[in-house]
Amino acid sequence: MAVIGNINELPRIATREGYGKALVELGRQDKNIVVLDADLAAATKTGAFQKAFPDRHINCGIAEANMAGIAAGLASCGKIPFMSTFAMFVAGRAYEQVRNSIAYPHMNVKIGATHAGISVGEDGATHQCNEDIALMRIIPGMVVINPCDAVEAEAAVRAAYEYDGPVYLRLGRLAVPVMNDREDYRFELGRGVILREGKDLSIFATGLCVVESLYAAERLAEEGIDAEVINIHTIKPIDEELVTASAAKTGRVFTVEEHSVIGGLGAAVCGVLSENCPTRVTRIGIEDVFGESGPALELLHKYGLDAEGIYQKIKTAIAQQSAVS
Amino acid sequence: MNIPELQKMTLNVRKEIIKSLHSAGAGHPGGSLSAAELFTYLYFEELHVDPKNPQMEDRDRFVLSKGHTAPGLYAALAFRGFFPVEDLMTLRHTGSYLQGHPDMKQTPGVDMSTGSLGQGLSVAVGMALAAKMDGRDYRVYAMCGDGEIQEGQIWEAAMFAGFHKLDNLVVIVDNNQLQIDGYIEDVCSPYPMDEKFKAFHFHTISIDGHNFEEIAAAFAEARSVKGKPTVILARTVKGQGVSFMEDEVSWHGKAPNDAEFEIAMKDLEKAGEALWQ
Ligand SMILES: Cc1ncc(C[n+]2csc(CCOP(=O)(O)OP(=O)(O)O)c2C)c(N)n1
Ligand SMILES: [Mg+2]
Numbered sequence: 001m002a003v004i005g006n007i008n009e010l011p012r013i014a015t016r017e018g019y020g021k022a023l024v025e026l027g028r029q030d031k032n033i034v035v036l037d038a039d040l041a042a043a044t045k046t047g048a049f050q051k052a053f054p055d056r057h058i059n060c061g062i063a064e065a066n067m068a069g070i071a072a073g074l075a076s077c078g079k080i081p082f083m084s085t086f087a088m089f090v091a092g093r094a095y096e097q098v099r100n101s102i103a104y105p106h107m108n109v110k111i112g113a114t115h116a117g118i119s120v121g122e123d124g125a126t127h128q129c130n131e132d133i134a135l136m137r138i139i140p141g142m143v144v145i146n147p148c149d150a151v152e153a154e155a156a157v158r159a160a161y162e163y164d165g166p167v168y169l170r171l172g173r174l175a176v177p178v179m180n181d182r183e184d185y186r187f188e189l190g191r192g193v194i195l196r197e198g199k200d201l202s203i204f205a206t207g208l209c210v211v212e213s214l215y216a217a218e219r220l221a222e223e224g225i226d227a228e229v230i231n232i233h234t235i236k237p238i239d240e241e242l243v244t245a246s247a248a249k250t251g252r253v254f255t256v257e258e259h260s261v262i263g264g265l266g267a268a269v270c271g272v273l274s275e276n277c278p279t280r281v282t283r284i285g286i287e288d289v290f291g292e293s294g295p296a297l298e299l300l301h302k303y304g305l306d307a308e309g310i311y312q313k314i315k316t317a318i319a320q321q322s323a324v325s
Numbered sequence: 326m327n328i329p330e331l332q333k334m335t336l337n338v339r340k341e342i343i344k345s346l347h348s349a350g351a352g353h354p355g356g357s358l359s360a361a362e363l364f365t366y367l368y369f370e371e372l373h374v375d376p377k378n379p380q381m382e383d384r385d386r387f388v389l390s391k392g393h394t395a396p397g398l399y400a401a402l403a404f405r406g407f408f409p410v411e412d413l414m415t416l417r418h419t420g421s422y423l424q425g426h427p428d429m430k431q432t433p434g435v436d437m438s439t440g441s442l443g444q445g446l447s448v449a450v451g452m453a454l455a456a457k458m459d460g461r462d463y464r465v466y467a468m469c470g471d472g473e474i475q476e477g478q479i480w481e482a483a484m485f486a487g488f489h490k491l492d493n494l495v496v497i498v499d500n501n502q503l504q505i506d507g508y509i510e511d512v513c514s515p516y517p518m519d520e521k522f523k524a525f526h527f528h529t530i531s532i533d534g535h536n537f538e539e540i541a542a543a544f545a546e547a548r549s550v551k552g553k554p555t556v557i558l559a560r561t562v563k564g565q566g567v568s569f570m571e572d573e574v575s576w577h578g579k580a581p582n583d584a585e586f587e588i589a590m591k592d593l594e595k596a597g598e599a600l601w602q
Binding site for chain 1: 349350351352392393417418419420421424425426428438439440441442443472473475476477504505506509512513
């Protein structure tokens with residue numbers, strides 16, 4: 001696709017908004033859809049669903065582990081629960097309930113995990129879940145999706161609905177550029193999307209890092225480095241074919257995610273490539289540290305996850321590599 | 326401090342809550358303001374702490390289990406001398422030692438890092454248990470939200486504390502009646518609280534959490550109770566002291582804009598004039 005215009009001119013909408021919007025549409029279509037919240041309905045954007053279908057919205061109070069169990073029970077009786085809270089409090093707090101009560105019996109529960117990653121901002125480290133992709137990816141049968149914008153989030157909710165089994169939807173608090181608002185946009189579960197073809201290196205990005213990576217690639221292009229940019233919205237099951245083909249073509253790989261470099265997209269890509277096509281991979285993400293309080297955009301900059309930071313890391317890695325070889 | 330002095334100090338705490346939140350552009354005013362008297366009483370009357378030696382071994386411990394109301398805790402700590410009052414204006418800024426939620430590794434006087442609701446009480450129980458194991462006489466205080474006690478872990482901690490007769494533990498529930506999505510009674514009611522805690526072998530005391538006579542009497546009573554932990558159920562008004570925030574669910578977790586800031590500070594000034602005359 002042609003690279004989108006100026007990043008500053010794109011409308012900005014949080015992916016959690018797409019989640020809330022899609023739930024209302026699905027709720028109209030299927031009365032088995034129920035939405036659960038844990039005292040964060042305002043933040044998870046399920047308010048519109050609650051308004052439209054008050055009888056199918058269940059506020060469990062501040063009790064996430066209980067909510068996970070209730071969702072499993074509802075699913076076992078034919079409902080399709082979308083349980084919503086912050087990523088920290090479902091992937092973290094309710095981890096074992098998600099594993100044993102939802103995933104082990106392969107319950108048809110969808111987890112809407114908002115406020116993922118460092119872009120939570122001012123609330124700080126206790127609320128910035130940079131570990132959820134790792135935690136969820138490792139659970140057998142769990143599908144993990146990390147949409148890059150609000151349009152993709154809507155599509156991901158629909159795909160999750162169509163899939164029979166547990167799905168983890170990783171959503172953000174921060175309003176991010178909408179890049180997929182076009183006629184020909186399509187979402188296919190488990191399929192990566194080539195946004196920019198290139199021959200020198202591959203950038204596999206997910207979530208809000210996708211658009212930033214595209215701009216980083218533009219900067220690289222100005223210096224004669226031709227980067228391929230691929231949106232990996234489905235982290236599990238990952239698009240092995242595309243990851244392998246792109247790496248085989250370019251011979252150099254970067255992964256970019258708003259998540260720990262341990263266990264997330266970077267690890268998933270390394271897993272695929274080490275078995276299929278050994279390639280040098282640099283993982284860009286949150287190093288092995290906790291986050292901190294601050295405005296979201298300032299933090300993304302500080303932790304090197306905006307276009308500038310991604311560009312710098314890629315440049316540095318390439319320079320170091322050519323110094324060695 | 327006598328009661329008028331405590332009231333004046335509380336007013337200062339409330340002003341700093343509003344100022345620091347305004348400076349941060351984000352944060353939680355409602356539950357910080359509702360607990361302002363409690364924070365003030367704890368740090369100026371009840372807790373055996375030393376601002377010059379925040380790690381003093383035999384200090385009393387305080388765990389703010391409802392960590393989002395850190396602005397109230399920070400203001401009390403600052404006025405008590407743990408760090409400069411001016412620094413409150415750095416709340417939630419990148420690089421500040423005053424994180425959005427309490428961080429014991431960064432802020433002098435903070436005994437436990439909290440922010441994920443429902444976890445702090447268990448930690449306080451561990452602290453109280455350690456005192457018993459070592460035969461030490463420091464006391465442990467934990468403050469929970471009335472929404473927070475919907476978390477199952479709170480009741481696991483309560484069961485343990487009652488069973489182990491931790492009479493060096495005082496739990497304070499800030500019963501401001503609101504959580505994020507509405508009144509606690511409408512979301513998932515934890516009432517009746519006193520009977521629940523009684524069933525977990527707690528001594529229970531119900532007070533008006535804005536009345537220093539009742540607050541002082543409750544903490545004194547808690548000291549006299551043997552063989553049981555105490556819970557103080559403090560009835561409060563969320564947003565207390567700021568006219569447009571009082572009992573207003575929308576003021577749980579947002580900062581005042583410039584115009585709102587002016588009104589809030591005026592409200593507090595006015596309350597001050599009444600006190601100082
Ligand atoms: C485990 C967990 N779940 C959800 C939240 C998000 N959250 C922050 S404050 C709050 C409401 C707290 O209400 P209450 O305990 O009554 O506190 P207060 O009214 O004193 O502010 C919620 C749900 C959290 N911090 N931790
Ligand atoms: Mg409350």
